[in-house]
Amino acid sequence: MLSYQHIYHAGNLADVQKHALLCAMLDYMGQKPKPMSYLETHSGRGLYDLEAPEAVKTGEAEAGIGIAEDWFDVDHPFRRALKAVRDGFGEQAYGGSPLLAAQLLRAGDKMHLAELHPREGDALEDAMVMFDAKIHRRDGFEMAQAVCPPTPRRGLLLIDPSYELKTDYDLIPKQIAKLHRKWNVGVIALWYPILKDQTHLQMLTALEFQNLPKTLRHEVRFPAAREGHRMIGSGMFIVNAPYGLHDEAKRLSKLFST
Template sequence: MLSYQHAYHAGNLADVQKHALLCSMLDYMTRKDKPLTYIETHAGRGLYRLDSEAAAKTGEAAQGIGRLQDLFPTDHPYRRSLSEIRARYGEMAYPGSPLLAAMALRDGDQMHLAELHPQEVATLREVMAPWGAHVRQEDGLAMALAVTPPTPRRGLMLVDPSYEVKEDYAAVPKALAAVHRKWNVGVLALWYPILVGDQHLPMLRQLETSFPDALRHELRFPPAREGHRMVGSGMFVVNAPWGTVEEMERLTSIFAPLR
């Protein structure tokens, strides 16, 4: 299924959680003078416009980054990257996670991105060309298995399917377990939606059986509009870098007034 396009949801509350944690983890990992690999399984187009027709139609960005960005300290790596990207692309630009990761990576680091949608992957290639990212138009979980263990071996993988296909809930735990068997030192960061009906719970039970020491962070918030089924957002992190617990606690505090 190729119907999902993140332009309608870029900068929403789930993105704020996912991107703040991603920037925080990469900020810590890039302090060490050792190269790393960044892998993303569902990369989207990499760069979005918050004044686009798609963003205006849902209003999710206004409720997300538009409402919360000033609650992050000015020196927070997420807020710093937002400022740098807007200086480059304009005040209404919003970066997807591939572009946020690129802002954190250094010479010698590697980036592997997968995206299936033909229009999205074409834009992704254009956006990410200055950073030399390896972009593949293929299933992200298959790519994850193909490129691991990566070179450099140290690194982080972000897995964030749309979950429009119900089979994703069953496929993700199996894929992460298989990747971990090949790449047990990698940081594996999984995003998942919390929907009315809690479809994510069986997936989490499988993940927690495979990864009993992983970190789990969930935020609850009101639906973006009447009838919208997403009422929260979660991150499940295997081999979490130092400082991740503190960043999760910060996000819980930032989101608390929304409940």
């Protein structure tokens, strides 16, 4: 609900997978001259300090982007976006999805970012002040349903909840089905954790039952961040996956398996 703060987990291996695929999609979509919209349901604060006590305490960034950055060439869109964030905010800065996306969007593209947590929302507004982004201080699914289909109609929606509420697993397939009916050309990207109890499987079964177009399901596994930690992997389920994304997903799978 309102207790989750991503600073404890920013830059972890789940972020590496999610942000690599996100940046690859936005980079490809940006190669066409038509404008696009970027929407995000659970934006967080947008900018993270990897030297903050919360990040140092868990060590997830050190075991994440700290070792994985060299997986990406300097011209990879994720590496380029991360460099732009560091150039603007310092070497220990890590961009959340909104700030990384902003580095790859162009003049004329539109951003709609939702964040319900009061402090995270304040920080998000500060992080995005230099960008043309509409910040919605409301439930992310409500925002997405209200905005879709967006203008410009071409675009991408990232759904990245904390899954603090177990009902999210039942709610999300219904939300995606409704959003796709409204916005059948939109790329809808869902991130989900892979937990030891395999909580995500029923949600994915419901999504696959809908026969959504051009779907990509990509999952990676990694050791638990610490003893007792339940997350052992990260997944992305993408509707209307852009051309070439399967190749990037395969490349990531090999990197995570080494």
